[in-house]
Amino acid sequence: MQLSFSRSSRNIAANWWWTVDKWLLAAVIFLLGCGLVLSLSASPAVARRIGVPTYHFVYRHAFYVCIAGGVMLFFSMLGLKSIRRLAILGYAGAMLLVLLALFFGVEIKGARRWIDIGVQIQPSEFLKPTFIVMTAWLFEVQRRYKNFPGVWVSIALCGVTCLLLLRQPDYGMTAVVAAVWFVQLFLAGLPIKRLVIVAVALMALFAVAYLALPHVQVRVEQMLAGMFGGEPSYQVKRSLEAFKNGGLFGVGVGEGVVKWHIPDAHTDFIFPVAAEEYGMLFCLLIVGAYGLIVVRSMWLSGRDDNMFIVLSVCGLAVSFGLQAFINMASTLQLGPTKGMALPLVSYGGSSLLGAAIGIGMLLALTRKNVHAENKDDEG
Numbered sequence: 598m599q600l601s602f603s604r605s606s607r608n609i610a611a612n613w614w615w616t617v618d619k620w621l622l623a624a625v626i627f628l629l630g631c632g633l634v635l636s637l638s639a640s641p642a643v644a645r646r647i648g649v650p651t652y653h654f655v656y657r658h659a660f661y662v663c664i665a666g667g668v669m670l671f672f673s674m675l676g677l678k679s680i681r682r683l684a685i686l687g688y689a690g691a692m693l694l695v696l697l698a699l700f701f702g703v704e705i706k707g708a709r710r711w712i713d714i715g716v717q718i719q720p721s722e723f724l725k726p727t728f729i730v731m732t733a734w735l736f737e738v739q740r741r742y743k744n745f746p747g748v749w750v751s752i753a754l755c756g757v758t759c760l761l762l763l764r765q766p767d768y769g770m771t772a773v774v775a776a777v778w779f780v781q782l783f784l785a786g787l788p789i790k791r792l793v794i795v796a797v798a799l800m801a802l803f804a805v806a807y808l809a810l811p812h813v814q815v816r817v818e819q820m821l822a823g824m825f826g827g828e829p830s831y832q833v834k835r836s837l838e839a840f841k842n843g844g845l846f847g848v849g850v851g852e853g854v855v856k857w858h859i860p861d862a863h864t865d866f867i868f869p870v871a872a873e874e875y876g877m878l879f880c881l882l883i884v885g886a887y888g889l890i891v892v893r894s895m896w897l898s899g900r901d902d903n904m905f906i907v908l909s910v911c912g913l914a915v916s917f918g919l920q921a922f923i924n925m926a927s928t929l930q931l932g933p934t935k936g937m938a939l940p941l942v943s944y945g946g947s948s949l950l951g952a953a954i955g956i957g958m959l960l961a962l963t964r965k966n967v968h969a970e971n972k973d974d975e976g
Contacts, residue, residue: 613674616964620893624886625669625941625956629662631871631883632942632949639870640863640944642856654863654944661946665953672957673964677905680958684730687954691727694720695761708936710765711947721762721770722951725916728758729777730958733908736785740904748787751778769923769935775799777916781908829930832859832866836928839869840877847876863944865936868928883942884925890959891918897963906962913959917952 640654675683694712698720702709711717732751739747755778762771779799783792829837839855842848853873856862862870872880891914898910917940924939926932938948941956 609674612966613964616966617673617960618893618897618963621890621960621963624889624893625960627886628883628941629666631886632944633659633662635867635871635942636863636944638851638853638874639856639867643860643863646857646860657946658863658944661944661949664946665941665949668950669953669957669960672954673960675958675961677962680730680909680961681734681905684727684734684958687723687727688731691720691724692758692761694718695724695765699761699764708765708767710767716946719945719947719951721765721767722947723954724758724762725770725774725777725951726913726955726958728754728774729781729912729916729955730909732778732781733905733912736781736908737903737905740785748782748785751782767936769937772803773916773919773923775802776919777912780915781912784908784911785904830934832861833928833930833934835859836866836869837930839873840929843873843876845876845878847872847874847879850874864938865924865934865943866928867939867943868925887918887921887940890914890956894959894963910959910962913955913962917955917959 636655636658640658641651644651644653672680672683698709698712701712703711703713703717705711710719710721712720732754735747735751735754737747739745755775759771759775762774779792779795782795787795828834835855835858839853842855843853847853851874853870855866855869855873859866859869868880868883871883894910894914898907898914901907901910920937920940923932923935924937924943927934927937938945940952941949
């Protein structure tokens with residue numbers, strides 16, 4: 598049997614191919630490919646340092662990429678109603694797992710973010726995309742039914758979500774969730790006065806975190822000291838050396854040294870490995886791919902009059918871009934160092950799968966005929 602991919606075909610795969618945005622798809626595939634290449638460059642050094650087989654992380658990363666690709670493809674084929682339902686169920690399940698992690702989770706570097714079920718998973722990575730889509734749905738329902746308190750429900754959910762993330766603690770993820778929720782609130786048309794009140798409240802919350810939490814103080818002060826001529830942290834210092842050594846075209850595949858000195862070279866600090874071995878031009882291509890996903894997603898959503906689609910797409914795009922920016926900025930001493938992966942590139946099963954869910958939803962919501970497939974959702 599021959600699989601038809603003509604425009605008139607009713608085949609699900611063919612319909613997906615002709616309606617999915619090819620630019621977004623190409624950027625995602627490029628980033629996944631970069632992750633595989635950089636894993637091969639960075640992770641053998643880490644594996645040798647901790648005493649596991651040389652290609653231990655390479656094989657695992659390749660396996661995670663295959664699973665993530667399948668998950669992304671599955672979500673990208675869904676309609677509006679299915680995405681909403683899975684987001685609600687996924688958010689409830691992720692919240693339960695985050696709560697369980699606080700009591701029964703694995704503690705790593707002073708944080709309880711992981712649950713061991715044979716393999717370690719980080720539930721907060723699945724919390725982020727599902728929270729974004731669910732809050733978009735709450736705002737959209739309030740627009741249709743004026744008596745429904747969608748904004749207040751979203752405030753309560755955002756507060757509970759951020760509280761649980763702070764308890765782990767995971768300050769980076771908390772900041773991303775709060776920032777994305779604020780962007781959605783702005784796009785939903787909340788009056789300016791109320792937006793200002795919310796913005797002041799969020800800034801006050803971060804000020805309290807800085808004053809009350811020594812860990813946050815240390816990270817911020819290290820960043821500021823380095824920016825104004827002080828001594829950066831060891832990891833950031835090595836990272837900056839890698840960017841300097843790499844120049845425009847890099848020192849060559851496998852020739853970099855930063856991966857031998859930074860413990861998280863295959864995860865949080867994979868960007869310096871790219872800079873040292875492949876050069877600044879390659880890094881600019883990675884930055885361009887992230888920028889393309891964010892800008893094109895917002896442009897595509899701007900052509901739609903469905904609030905759920907606009908808020909979901911913009912929220913997912915901002916979350917994806919903000920996480921990438923935080924990771925890259927921390928390696929360049931433009932922000933405090935955080936335990937945050939570079940989306941679709943860094944090693945890590947939970948981060949890859951969480952990003953795949955978000956990107957899969959993004960691809961689904963920007964498909965050309967998403968309304969035609971879900972006419973019953975408008976009522």
